[in-house]
Amino acid sequence: MKIALVGNQNSGKTTLFNLLTGMNAKVGNWPGVTIEKKEGTIKGTKNKIIDLPGIYSLSPYSKEEEIARKYIFEEVPDVIINIVDATNIERSLYLTTQLMELDTNIIVALNMVDILDSRGIKIDIEKLQKELGVKIVEISALKEIGIDKLIKEIDKDNKKINKKIYDKNIEELIDFINVDSIHKRFVKVKLLEGDKRFKKYNKEIYEKRILKCSEKYDTDLEEIIATERYEFIEKVVKNTFKIDKKKSDISEKLDKIFLNKYLAFPIFAVIMFLVYFLSVGVVGRSSSEMVSSLVDVFSSFVSGFLKDIGTSEVLNSLIVDGIIAGVSSVLGFIFQLIILFICISLLEVTGYMSRIAFLLDKIFRYVGLSGKSLIPFIVGSGCSVPGIMGSRIIENDDEREMTAILTPFIPCSAKLPIIAMFSTYFFKDYSGIVAASFYFLAIFIIIISALILSKFVFVDTSDLYISELPLYKMPSFKYVFKDVFDKVVAFIERAGSIILFCSIVVWFLLSFSPSLSYGVDVENSILACIGKSISWIFYPVLGEDNWALTVSIIQGLVAKEQIISSMSVISGFTNSSGMFSSGSIFSSITPAAAYAFVAFNLFSAPCFGALGALRRELGSTKKVLKVVLFQTIIAWIIAFICYQVGIRIEKSIISVADIVICIIIFSILCFIGIKYFKNKDNKCNSCPFGKTCKQLKK
Amino acid sequence: MNLAELKVGDVAKVIKLNINNKKTRRHLLDMGLTRGVVVKVKRVAPTLDPVNIELRGYELCVSRKDLKNIEVEKVYL
Structure with a gap:
């Protein structure tokens, strides 16, 4: 049998899914979108179960709801398990009233029955079953109560009774309409709602009949149907629920602290600092350093062993410098990811994540991002990979993809040595200001890119913010670990393979000459040839045709910190004063070119690790290639501007003051532009176009 | 009077939703903001937007500009 699990967000759906399937669930994405898809087999049976996205309704307006509808109509599950939060009954039953209209049998799993007593709620289950016309099983996903009973009910033939819940006018109309489809009543209601699908x-x-009917209500039937659904629910709840004067609960008290006018942001800053400190700060970094030193020991052991048994040098290098180095760069991320996923999972399960969105929404909404985008950005300043993977906390598909694409723009800790080396050597006394300027540049570019993307690419980022504030909950550690485990496995499967593959390719390009002889110097390698043939691209950016810098940029794809090691290998100098001295290949670099070079590396295609993570989050290689192109073009333009402006400052054609004033003017123009765009789109009533507005006419 | 004009602690009954955007309106309806429902303004974000309201036994956050288009009638307890 095919079972579908349907329920609201925060209803305990994922916990129930994990309980029903045990450890044998497969996590993937729904085709075409990056919404998680989980499939599994219910333990002890042969029944397949699928976890549909968390939804509040079956309306045609969100991707999650569309996926759920599509599944119900195309795959036609035999049974739908509808998980309902007993402590939030009215809104949860709203989805149930829609599922009741399907032909499919449904079982309502009434969740959180364990905390009903403490909240002063008593339910007459028999009566509720009768009024809704569906089978109800009381469960607690957290305390694992009633799960076996639920599994047994699936195989029983629980015929549901189709209730007529609307008023006379609507019901008459439903009887009048005839459709040739499965889920007849559901489709008829959708026709009344004016559903385009x-x-x-x-x-x-x-x-004609629908229009005539809606005239009676002075609004369209979509609103009337929603209203009458809720009226039906109110009646049912009144008959079956006994709620003692609501006891003041702990959430109320916690929100007084966490959402306090003055305390909210300081508390948030502390929590964010903890997440940063643990995942990519001292703890995360030292754990990944430990992994890489372990790998070093291992690889020298393997190298020695291979030499002893007489393996050729090429194969030895492939295994040690190609494969093991590639694997170690994947492993290096794993600890950081595990810590980050634990932090995120805890924030989500406890309910604090929804509060973050509430606190920051206003600020990020300006540029089409979600309030939750701040978390990937903060984590991304340590390492882009966990940052990108962290973007999946954002529900809206488009906002999530935008955040994932923009996260690599934040200078990660691997980019820090590049910034440090160039600003110290070329700008000496001003190195601090120059280094800081890269961070400001990054923030500026993120804002601009977000505006561009939200205007032209991701149009669905409408500034819609309607979100539930769930109650605070104690996390179930079993669930947190399962969640983290699933995510890490998914990262290794999808991102790990791409990282490994790309590392081997670069190893090959670096170790072989164009005539495929092994063991050549860098300047004779295939990579140097490629560098020489494409270095003209960087002429407008660096002011010279420097193949060595081009090669370093390509090597930076493996990991950004490799840029410096690559430069020292090519020049033969280990420190910056030698590297840029007169005998070196890099001697002709000017401060302007240096600034432009750093800027290019900050914004261009991130390392393979980040690309792998992007591949995982965006769901397709094609999208990743587009993103890389977008990022590289942006990086080139920025570097070009930096160099052209810089070279003019060097030649004293323009002064620094000119630049500062230009930036101020540009920022003011941008600000006015944003205001204008915002008005044009959202405030139809007050916008200067008034009734002549094209969008309004549509 | 609209929902955005209410102060923290105020209770009101929803009269009408004057929202043009179909997606926003349907979403609000789905979340239980239907005619006749009683809502309470619980709290405002430190940035003054969005607003946290209580209805049907749970808490919902909605941005101010959407609340402006919801007509309400204040209820005095």
């Missing part, structure tokens, strides 16, 4: 069943005569 079911347009093909509509007929002129129906439309």
Whole structure:
């Protein structure tokens, strides 16, 4: 049998899914979107179960709801398990009233029955079952109560009774309409709601009747149907629920602290600092350093062993410098990821994540991002890989993808040595200011890119913010570990393979000459040839045709800190004063070119690790290639501007003051531009176009 | 009077949703903001937007500009 699990967000759906399937769930993405798809087999049976996205309704307006509808109509599950939060009954039953209209049998799993007593709620289950016309099983996913009973109920033939829940006018209309489809009643109701996806069943005569009927209510039937669903629920709840004067609960008290006008941001800053400190700060970094030193020991052991048994030098290098080095760069991320995922999982399960969105929404909404985007950005300043992987806390598909794409723009800790080396050598006394300027540049570029992306690429980032503030909950550690485990496995599967593959390719390009002889110097390698043939691209950016810098940029794809080691290998100098001295290949670099070079490396394609993570989050290689192109073009433009402006400052054609004033003017223009765009889109009533506005006419 | 005009602690009954954007309106309806429902303004974000309201036994956060288009009638307890 095919079972579908349906329920609201924060209803305990994922916990129930894990309980029903045990450890044999497969995590993937729904086709075409990056919304998680989980499939599994219910333990002890052969019944397949699928976890549909957490939804509040089956309306045609969100991707999650569309996925759920598509599944229900195309895959036609045999049973739908509808998980309902007993402590939030009215809103949860709203989805149930829609599922009740399907032909499919449904079982309502009434969750959180364990805390009903403490909240002063008593439910007459028998009566509730009768009023809704569906089978109800009381469960607690957290305390693992009633799960076996639920599994047994699936195989029983629980016929549901189709209740007529609307008023006379609507019910008459439903009887009048005839459609040739499965889930007849559901489709009919959708026709009344004016749902475009079911347009093909509509007929002129129906439309006339629907219009006539809606005139009676002075609004369209979509609103009336929603209202009557809730009226039905209110009646049912009144008959079956006994709620003692609501006891003041702990969430109320916690919110007084966490969402306090003055305390909210300081507390948030402390929590963010902890997440940063643990995942990519001291703790995360030292753990990944430990892994890489272990790998070093291992690889020298393997190298020695291979030499002893007489393996050729090429194969030895492939295994040690190619494969093991590639694997170690994947492993290096794993600890950081595990810590980050634990932090995120705890923030999500406890309910604090929804509060973060509430606190920061206003600020990030300006540029089309979610309030939760701040978390990937903060984590990304340590390492882009966990940052990108952290973007999945954002529910809206487009906001999530935008955040994932923009996260690598934050200078990560691997980019720090590049910034430090160039600013210290070229700008000496001003190195601090120059280094800081890269961070400001990054923030500026993120804002601009977010505006560009939200205007032209991701149009669905409408500034819609309607979000539930769930109650605070104690986390279930079993669930947190399962969640973290699933995510890490998914990272290794999808991102790990791409990182490994790319590392081997670069190893090959670096170790072989164009005539495929092994063991050549860097300047004779295939990579140097490539560098020489494409270095002209960087002429407008660096002011010279320097193949060595080009090669370093390509090597930076493996890991950004490799840029400096690559430069020292090519020049033969280990410190910066030698590297840029007159005998070196890098001697002709000017401060302007240096600034532009750093800027290019900050914004261009991130390392393979980050690309692997992007591949995992965006769901397709094609999208990743587009992103790389977007980022590299942006990086080139920025570097170009930096160099051209810089070279003019060097030649004293323009002064620093000119630049500062230009930036101020530009910022003011941008600010006005944002205000203008915002007005144009959202405030139809007050916008200067008024009734002549094209969007309004549509 | 609209929902954005209420102060923290105020209770009101929803009269009408004057929202043009179908997606926003449907989402609000789905979340239980239907005609006749009683809502309470619980708290405002430190940035003054969004607003946290209580209805149907749970808490919902909505941005101020959407609340402006929800007509309400104040209820005095």
